[in-house]
Amino acid sequence: xxxxxxxxxxxxxxxxxxxxxxxxxxxxxxxxxxxxxxxxxxxxxxxxxxxxxxxxxxxxxxxxxxxxxxxxxxxxxxxxxxxxxxxxxxxxxxxxxxxxxxxxxxxxxxxxxxxxxxxxxxxxxxxxxxxxxxxxxxxxxxxxxxxxxxxxxxxxxxxxxxxxxxxxxxxxxxxxxxxxxxxxxxxxxxxxxxxxxxxxxxxxxxxxxxxxxxxxxxxxxxxxxxxxxxxxxxxxxxxxxxxxxxxxxxxxxxxxxxxxxxxxxxxxxxxxxxxxxxxxxxxxxxxxxxxxxxxxxxxxxxxxxx
Amino acid sequence: xxxxxxxxxxxxxxxxxxxxxxxxxxxxxxxxxxxxxxxxxxxxxxxxxxxxxxxxxxxxxxxxxxxxxxxxxxxxxxxxxxxxxxxxxxxxxxxxxxxxxxxxxxxxxxxxxxxxxxxxxxxxxxxxxxxxxxxxxxxxxxxxxxxxxxxxxxxxxxxxxxxxxxxxxxxxxxxxxxxxxxxxxxxxxxxxxxxxxxxxxxxxxxxxxxxxxxxxxxxxxxxxxxxxxxxxxxxxxxxxxxxxxxxxxxxxxxxxxxxxxxxxxxxxxxxxxxxxxxxxxxxxxxxxxxxxxxxxxxxxxxxxxxx
Numbered sequence: 001x002x003x004x005x006x007x008x009x010x011x012x013x014x015x016x017x018x019x020x021x022x023x024x025x026x027x028x029x030x031x032x033x034x035x036x037x038x039x040x041x042x043x044x045x046x047x048x049x050x051x052x053x054x055x056x057x058x059x060x061x062x063x064x065x066x067x068x069x070x071x072x073x074x075x076x077x078x079x080x081x082x083x084x085x086x087x088x089x090x091x092x093x094x095x096x097x098x099x100x101x102x103x104x105x106x107x108x109x110x111x112x113x114x115x116x117x118x119x120x121x122x123x124x125x126x127x128x129x130x131x132x133x134x135x136x137x138x139x140x141x142x143x144x145x146x147x148x149x150x151x152x153x154x155x156x157x158x159x160x161x162x163x164x165x166x167x168x169x170x171x172x173x174x175x176x177x178x179x180x181x182x183x184x185x186x187x188x189x190x191x192x193x194x195x196x197x198x199x200x201x202x203x204x205x206x207x208x209x210x211x212x213x214x215x216x217x218x219x220x221x222x223x224x225x226x227x228x229x230x231x232x233x234x235x236x237x238x239x240x241x242x243x244x245x246x247x248x249x250x251x252x253x254x255x256x257x258x259x260x261x262x263x264x265x266x267x268x269x270x271x272x273x274x275x276x277x278x279x280x281x282x283x284x285x286x287x288x289x290x291x292x293x294x295x296x297x298x299x300x301x302x303x304x305x306x
Numbered sequence: 307x308x309x310x311x312x313x314x315x316x317x318x319x320x321x322x323x324x325x326x327x328x329x330x331x332x333x334x335x336x337x338x339x340x341x342x343x344x345x346x347x348x349x350x351x352x353x354x355x356x357x358x359x360x361x362x363x364x365x366x367x368x369x370x371x372x373x374x375x376x377x378x379x380x381x382x383x384x385x386x387x388x389x390x391x392x393x394x395x396x397x398x399x400x401x402x403x404x405x406x407x408x409x410x411x412x413x414x415x416x417x418x419x420x421x422x423x424x425x426x427x428x429x430x431x432x433x434x435x436x437x438x439x440x441x442x443x444x445x446x447x448x449x450x451x452x453x454x455x456x457x458x459x460x461x462x463x464x465x466x467x468x469x470x471x472x473x474x475x476x477x478x479x480x481x482x483x484x485x486x487x488x489x490x491x492x493x494x495x496x497x498x499x500x501x502x503x504x505x506x507x508x509x510x511x512x513x514x515x516x517x518x519x520x521x522x523x524x525x526x527x528x529x530x531x532x533x534x535x536x537x538x539x540x541x542x543x544x545x546x547x548x549x550x551x552x553x554x555x556x557x558x559x560x561x562x563x564x565x566x567x568x569x570x571x572x573x574x575x576x577x578x579x580x581x582x583x584x585x586x587x588x589x590x591x592x593x594x595x596x597x598x599x600x601x602x603x604x605x606x607x608x609x610x611x612x613x
Binding site: 146147149156158159160235239242243246247249259262263265266269270276280283284287288291 | 321324325329332333442445446447448449450451453454455457458462543544554555558559569570573581585
């Protein structure tokens with residue numbers, strides 16, 4: 001029955017016209033955001049520094065003459081010595097500090113990545129479900145978040161770490177399981193406004209089930225705030241991990257993390273300063289840059305503050 | 307207002323109960339026990355010990371015994387430090403930790419509010435940039451690193467303050483630990499205050515006040531401060547919880563006689579009584595502060611009161 005109203009002919013004509021014509025280039029929201037991010041000098045520099053630190057941690061070890069657990073019996077507690085290949089000195093056991101810093105950074109980054117993924121996953125699911133169903137479900141779920149907020153969560157992490165032993169994987173998951181609260185709140189708030197939009201109504205009218213609506217229609221629309229908040233979660237998780245490692249509850253020898261290195265470095269900082277300075281500089285610059293990137297992303301993606 | 311306060315207080319009770327229950331079962335479901343020492347105890351001794359601490363009863367019965375005693379203010383015995391009850395242990399360490407935490411809390415909040423407000427009023431001028439930078443330092447330098455640096459610089463090289471220890475209440479011993487705790491708290495508070503203050507200063511009613519010819523000071527005091535405080539006030543509860551847990555590390559670095567030292571040891575040794583007692587007490591303190599914060603919030607924002 002094609003062409004009976006003449007509508008198809010008009011549309012085909014229009015489509016052909018669009019194809020041949022040079023349509024003015026539109027800018028998508030993402031492109032807009034990217035442009036704003038690039039214009040933010042602090043964020044741009046931070047992105048490069050973080051990329052450099054990631055390369056340093058994961059590729060750096062292949063260029064060093066020493067590995068992080070190899071003991072150099074002729075160089076124990078030695079300051080930086082370029083001839084022996086100890087570019088950042090050695091620790092009390094004669095292990096190369098630069099190799100250990102690289103390994104520690106690697107560990108901190110992996111913890112941060114995994115724990116952030118876990119917390120984003122829990123936070124998004126929890127927040128979206130609470131926000132979408134609303135009413136009693138929402139009230140109960142959010143009350144639970146409030147309770148969790150009130151608890152001294154580091155104490156819980158300590159108890160969890162003690163329970164699960166010193167298994168790094170469980171450490172990641174444990175931290176992730178406790179860092180999702182703010183994410184859940186943000187996601188819930190966004191969901192409350194998104195679920196009133198027309199496309200959700202259309203999906204509902206089309207007979208989509210609640211779960212499909214949540215995960216196919218609502219969650220993709222949460223990307224902006226989730227990305228922003230996830231970037232801000234990473235430094236917090238790195239801090240938590242280094243805090244635990246500092247207390248001796250984190251990563252175990254000979255593996256190491258930035259927190260462990262600092263905890264070994266700080267008591268001897270007066271006599272062996274290179275043991276503290278290296279890991280401290282890496283940790284602080286990593287946290288500083290991640291915070292700047294998070295702020296930059298927020299400014300770029302969130303149109304409210306402009 | 308009275309009705310609101312009553313409702314808040316009543317709703318805190320089930321929360322406290324849930325929290326106690328959660329702590330109890332999480333801790334008890336963990337493998338290991340307080341008597342797994344280096345040397346295995348003879349089975350008879352072990353059985354007697356377990357019977358003495360009621361560890362041989364079904365878990366649910368232990369739970370009711372524990373809660374029953376807790377309601378009478380009895381935290382039970384410590385299972386590792388044999389001669390002490392948990393209440394005695396807590397009494398040794400907690401007052402110090404609280405003193406440290408609360409003095410840092412008060413100083414940090416005041417400093418943060420003032421810094422944030424100053425920063426917002428002078429937005430994009432050099433005092434603002436300076437403060438934002440300082441706040442950033444306070445935020446990203448972890449407390450254990452800051453503690454080590456402070457100790458090294460002010461305790462060892464400059465020798466202005468003692469680098470650690472606690473000689474019966476001299477203020478000088480407290481300067482460095484409190485500073486370390488204040489910095490991140492003040493930083494977070496200042497960041498929040500700056501953001502919300504800038505937002506408030508851009509609102510229509512502040513512009514109206516300005517066009518009426520009101521002076522800057524009067525606008526700030528009468529119109530801007532109160533609404534700008536709202537997000538900061540809601541941060542105070544979590545902020546205090548960060549501070550109290552942060553003091554675990556600070557106490558360790560500066561060799562101070564707080565509860566932190568015992569807590570970590572107790573968790574590792576499965577000293578159920580001590581870990582539970584400490585966590586529960588911490589929770590109660592934080593719940594109480596949250597309650598105060600909620601009431602403060604209702605006072606600041608009438609919308610909350612009448613909901």
